[in-house]
Amino acid sequence: MVTTDEKGPLTAKKKSVIIRSCDGDEFLVSESAAVLSTSLKKILEEKEDRLIHLSDIDNKTLAMVIAYLSTHADDGLSDDLKRSFDQEFVSGKEFDVLKYLVLATDTLQVTCLCYTVAKKMADIMKNKLVEWVRREFDIQNDYTPEAEAEIRRLDAWAWDDRQLEDD
Amino acid sequence: MDQLHRDLIIDIMSRLDGCTVAATASTCIDLRDAVEDEILWRKLCNDTWPSTSKTQLPFHKTGGFKSFYADAFPLIVNRGVSKTIHTSSSPWDFISLIDIYYKGHCIFSKVMDAIIEEGIYASCRHNILKRFFNYPFKLNLLDNLTNLPSTAFSDYEERGYKIVGDLRLSWIVFDRRKGKAVNISSWKPRTVHKCNSSEEGYIICFGCIVPIEDGVTTHRLAECVITAKCELMIKQGCIRWEEITLVIKDMDGSHLNGEQSVRVMKRALNCSRSVNHDAVELGYQQFCKQKIQLKLKDEKEESLANLFCATIAIATLLGICYACATLL
Incomplete structure (x- = not known):
């Protein structure tokens, strides 16, 4: 199964990458979005292959990370809109989901998302037994x-x- | 712990408040070791009080940023008397770290190396000290250089009183000889008054109550009063600080001199503290009640004394009159 990212069908000009989760599902991502992750950028620089297999990130988490990357790669969005997207992105998510997210962002080295998620987790942890x-x-x-x-x-x-x- | 590795957990921890971090340390041995990290506590201190990053605090071997946090985060609570320590101190022993916040953002920070203003006559230290010890103590935080407006709020719709009420102040006193710290502020304003001289001028008071037992003053409690005078520049979204001062008062409202103030500060460094701000507030209210009672008692004594004096005066007058009458 190939799922395009949220921005709809990609133009032929734009290079894209296929990322496979540990569940075996594949996600089509534009290269501009993928390179926001330092690890993905390194992989892309090293090999020509457009298929990247991530053996420790599941479907659900990967879909969330890709949605984040695509939004942040969109030049049409202002910084303010991106910031409010970040807030929306982590709000209402369960602690367990955030845990997988922070782990995935750490693996993929998406620093700004890792920061947002860690902050949210810290906010939840405050005053807990x-x-x-x-x-x-x-x-x-x-x-x-x-x-x-x-x-x-x-x-x-x-x-x-x-x-x-x-x- | 298997899922999230240690670095990630420390990263999350560094975004928490120090209280939660210290409490979380008791979950397991591994995490306990991880949160003993001095860099983590330095970050927590610098985030909580930006003034701590402006100076190199002379920590002793036993204490570092963690014990600084544990000392400075809880507020002094008016609860019993601490033990007596007999060591001499000089005003140069105390470093002050001051931070002011508006809605969680630090808008002003300053470090003062001593609680004495040396001025230009620093050569004759002995005379300065003599003067300091004998005169009423007052520490002025602002000089012309620091008297710059600090950007604070962007919500122009807010009313002046609301803005001022949302200000928070932290005043940490660090004893460089003992390596201990204490926060002598109340965090929230104790009182807010409008200043008569200008339209958007306010006088805000912060402070704490320090229990004292030895013969510093005749009473058992002393009050540290931090007064901040400021002007709101609503259109610019700025606050202009006009005066920030610290004085220490006796229970009857009289100002303590430098010598007594240093002793109160030393006492404050050993006071019991609490992270529960309600308990701190309750202690302050009790102090206010005691203060009123003391005032009433003093007034009663004064009126009794007046009555006594008047009686004697009348008696003397009558005596003189009688003597004159008999002589004539």
Whole structure:
């Protein structure tokens, strides 16, 4: 399956690249959009092949990243519009989705998206219980109860009278 | 942790507030080690207080940016008395780091190397110190050089009072001898008054209450008062700072002298603190109540004393009259 990006059919003049996700689906992206990712740019410079296989990014995440890249490659859009697109892009997304996104942007080296997503994740994490953080990041608690109590005692200032949330 | 590698987690952490970062450290040992990173805490400090990037803070071996954050982020809470420390201090021991924010953006920052203005007579330090210790303490933040308008708001529709009420101020005092810090501001304005002299002029007060136990003053609480005088230039979206000063007052409202102020500041460095601003506010309200009670008590004593004086005066007069009458 070949899906064109959101800007509709590409003109023959514009060079395009096919990116394959780990699920095997292929996405057609203009080269101007693809080069916004530092990793993709490097690959394109190194080889002539127009098909790039990304073995660790799934369909859903890749589609989101490509939508982002295409919007940012569009010269017709003003910076203000792009900024508001960025805000819209991360708003309402679940923490799990953002986690995959930040990982994908890190792999693809899309710095500005990585920044936006990390900021959004930080905003969600604010005032959350430690249990929430452990659950969302799949962190195993390897402290002994005594060691954990000691850590909390040392950083007591950060715990003092704070209302923390668990959802 | 398997999915997101450590660098990414640290990257996300560096965008959090220091409180959440410190609390998150207790999730697991690996993360704990990761967030002990001095560079991360330096970034958090520089982001929170841009003034910290303007100077090289003389940290001691034990403390770095993390302990600075832990010292300076929570506000002093009027809750009991801290332990006494007997060491001498000079006004040159304290560095002040001041930042003013409007709606989350820093609009003004400044570092002051001492809480004394040396002026041009810096050669005779002894005399300056003598003068400083004996006269009422007042630290002026602005000189003509820094008195530049800072761009703040773009929302021209906002009313003056609303804009001024949204200002936040942080005033960190750092003791270079001990390597400790404290925030002596209330973060939010305590009071806002309109200035009579100009149309859009405001006087905003920030500050904190410092519990003291030893014989600094006759009362057990002292108040650090930060007064900012500014003029809003609504059309330009700027704030012009006219005066930013720090004074330390006794509970009866009298200004403390330099020597007492240094002792109050040293005491403040060891005060208990809280990140809960409601608790801080509550402590301040209690202080205000105590202040009013003290004033009423003083007035009562004064009126009693007046009555006593008047009685004696009348008695003396009657005595004189009687003596004159008998003599005649």
